[in-house]
């Protein structure tokens with residue numbers, strides 16, 4: 001017989017796969033002697049068995065549940081359904097990876113018309129007993145019978161208003177009885193059945209519902225976002241209840257052992273007196289900060305602080321802890337590795353290392369490179385005079401500007417039109433998750449720092465403000481008011497999630513900087529990593545950023561951006577329109593000093609670090625006006641100014657545009673094919689580089705240029721272009737009589753180049769894998785068409801595991817990269833190799849680059865810190881030096 005059910009004292013913290021994260025940690029906390037209400041866990045294997053039998057609880061599991069229940073009854077001295085001393089339990093979902101709020105939990109199970117009387121007598125607190133009962137009906141009906149909570153909330157509000165109460169604690173036992181009668185009618189009406197009074201029936205229905213909730217929409221969306229596989233299943237925890245709603249010496253709360261927003265090593269949390277379970281996070285009442293518990297319940301507070309320290313030491317990481325105080329006695333209901341912002345992740349990892357709790361290597365592995373993006377975002381300029389419209393709780397840092405929307409669906413729809421939106425809600429629920437994803441930031445008027453919106457936003461690295469009570473939101477009118485100011489849907493606001501401030505309109509922003517802890521962590525990473533990290537930079541400003549963020553060179557300097565400049569484009573067009581070689585030379589000679597200046601600027605910033613310069617790559621028509629627009633212009637001129645010089649010029653331009661039109665520009669006349677047709681363009685660029693070397697070297701600055709020929713598919717292309725560049729070099733050398741030190745290499749970005757890399761290496765000093773184009777040419781996709789039309793469906797339908805333009809396709813494109821490296825090195829063992837596609841800044845691709853032995857990755861300057869960290873992680877994960885602590889989620 002398979003074992004499907006485990007009492008809390010049978011398991012431990014390493015059994016996450018089997019017991020789910022929550023179950024494993026409940027077992028672990030029981031094992032180390034913490035005050036955890038007793039219970040048992042039905043395993044994830046049972047969940048899969050449930051689905052295998054077509055969503056029915058197999059008899060075998062039922063038997064084991066009954067046995068565990070007996071055990072629990074013995075241990076607690078209470079019985080399920082016993083009217084004189086009833087056992088009440090919670091039924092809690094718990095998957096392998098924590099998915100806060102995504103699945104369902106039911107509290108107070110075992111309540112019915114009889115046990116509620118027993119509870120009232122036993123506790124001598126009828127108010128409490130009936131409150132617990134109505135909560136149970138509401139939760140059970142929502143989760144199991146699929147009756148929307150809204151109906152219950154509505155009724156409750158009516159009763160409350162009718163009695164003239166402002167909040168729930170004012171309700172008496174009789175009031176709750178009245179509510180319960182109403183609740184049962186709601187169930188009858190909307191679920192078309194009577195509310196089940198039999199506790200065992202309640203239990204089995206709840207277990208099934210929790211298993212079912214594994215596949216509810218929000219859980220599925222969350223898993224897709226977090227890349228959690230769907231086959232894992234959820235465990236179900238059955239746990240005897242403790243009551244935070246027993247009176248004013250009771251309460252419930254959540255706390256983080258360190259600040260999840262900043263990482264500060266200080267207990268951080270919230271609680272509510274006389275409340276149960278989700279009340280704290282639901283945002284119905286705004287909770288108290290944890291420090292005030294010190295005054296209200298000093299002994300409980302002391303014990304709680306000690307427990308927090310113990311849990312953090314035990315798990316060696318910041319913990320997110322749920323607790324309940326029942327009549328002055330503390331119970332711990334959950335612990336898990338706390339979700340945190342990137343800023344907090346870094347600070348916590350560095351401080352845990354400094355406290356000798358974890359090693360340097362472990363500290364490096366603790367920070368997820370994907371998360372770092374949020375740190376490298378812009379924030380509101382310090383010089384901005386802050387006059388906030390309103391201020392809420394700073395729930396997740398970062399600044400954002402966008403149009404106000406009041407509904408998750410609107411947020412998604414408007415964001416799809418490439419407009420930035422800020423979602424403003426009284427509170428959010430897990431059903432709003434798609435809106436939070438789509439929005440730049442979320443603002444709520446209710447709820448605390450641990451409310452749903454706050455937790456989800458922090459997890460996604462998005463800015464968030466919660467509990468901004470000054471906002472008077474009217475969802476129906478799609479507007480909010482602060483005093484006399486009305487902000488309507490579509491109005492622009494800016495929010496600062498680090499301070500909780502909301503501003504009207506846009507504010508000036510400034511560039512990000514690295515914190516001291518971040519710098520330190522990165523120097524640890526630099527000591528470990530084998531892979532070099534360069535940046536893609538086309539101008540001195542980007543080059544400066546690259547150096548500031550720790551790049552060791554430029555892996556890709558695109559020269560075409562230098563041509564796009566408003567003052568240059570007319571000269572570039574002149575060059576393109578030239579009918580004779582001489583005319584073209586004249587235009588090019590005007591461009592040369594401009595290019596030279598660009599290169600000088602970059603070389604000076606780079607101070608002897610290598611700079612890979614790619615010669616002109618895009619097809620020439622990209623520098624000319626759009627054909628259709630031009631046609632309209634010409635037609636107009638023919639009517640208004642016939643025979644004018646202007647018309648003649650435009651007509652000539654149009655002819656050229658038509659002539660340069662390509663059927664398939666991506667595969668057209670571009671890259672080295674341009675250099676082959678118009679060698680004078682590449683000669684001009686090469687000379688500009690050489691003159692720049694001379695000029696900058698004369699200032700005593702070291703220069704290491706690497707000239708890169710794009711889009712080579714056959715060795716003969718590279719051979720000719722190499723000769724061209726060398727020849728230009730010799731001319732410059734002769735002219736100014738200095739020694740020129742440079743490399744010539746190529747981009748490997750078409751499959752044929754990778755497959756014949758041994759031949760190509762004969763002519764190349766280095767290879768740089770241009771994985772954007774290599775992905776296009778390997779798949780035969782044009783990126784814009786693919787991403788715009790079918791790629792999303794491919795990913796959703798699992799035709800492709802991921803977007804190959806975001807994360808390198810290791811089986812296909814990766815195989816070409818690997819082949820290219822091997823063949824190239826067979827010809828030239830010391831061939832320098834790198835990658836300069838966007839993949840150079842993505843952690844899994846970086847790991848791949850490490851594994852195939854590239855010398856460096858190159859990415860956007862803003863991703864350099866991420867790449868440094870990911871490169872170190874790749875080294876550590878390969879060496880398996882540091883087995884990852886199994887207790888971590």
Ligand code: ADP
Nearest residue numbers: 090092100101105239240241242277278322333
């Ligand atoms: P989630 O996974 O969404 O956090 P939980 O299973 O932790 O859901 O439960 C929801 C709420 O109910 C939490 O606040 C939790 O502390 C509370 N709760 C769960 N079980 C019990 C129990 N046995 N006694 C008292 N409160 C409980």
Ligand code: MG
Nearest residue numbers: 100101322334
């Ligand atoms: Mg919980």
Ligand code: MG
Nearest residue numbers: 710749770773
């Ligand atoms: Mg390319």
